[in-house]
Amino acid sequence: MLNLSLVGFMGSGKSTVGQRLAVELDMIYVDTDALVEAKAGMSIAEIFAQDGEAAFRELEREVILELCRQTDLVLATGGGAFMDPSVREVLLRSSLVAHLEAPFEALWERIRGDAGRPLLAGEGAYDRMRALFEARLPVYRLAHAAVDARRPVDDVVRELVEVYHAHRRGNEPSRG
Ligand code: S3P
DSSP states (O other), rough: EEEEEEOOOTTSSSHHHHHHHHHTTTOOEEHHHHHHHHHSOHHHHHHHHHHOOOHHHHHHHHHHHHHHHSSSEEEEOTTTGSSSHHHHHHHHHHHEEEEHHHHHHHHHHHHOOTTTTTGSSSSHHHHHHHHHHHHHHHHHHHEEEEETTTHHHHHHHHHHHHHHHHHHHEEEEOOO
């Protein structure tokens, strides 16, 4: 079956929703951050600290391009992955891409204080993350579908199941 990819800012619930969605759709859940960590043998924070963000982005791109050759996957992508034009192009071509959308303040409440997120480290995190969110939002909106990520997980999952089935029906060749 066609892959389903979740995109959106940090804290939008891509991993939680993705795991549940994979069960509902009888597909395989994949967390691209976890695969990058496995490939590097380090945590994301360590990759950023040791090799820098560009090295992380390169690994992330390799992991996602490889996954896009497979099928039956629900992909929870890292929050920055969809910003890379080559990643975006291949995700949009090989999967139904859904944006888990929420206002910045709601996302900030979920991510603040999370030491595992290297982009949050250092001074002025609120202002930096807000600017990053605003810069990224128009790109996330290139996804095929968007759902309101503030709603309970059950509701988000149910809506995505419907969106996925509707998308597949719409793409089936007509039998006329
Ligand atoms: C990032 C988001 C993180 C992770 C990395 C960079 C980003 O993933 O890939 O820390 O650039 O927004 P989550 O969105 O799963 O937290």
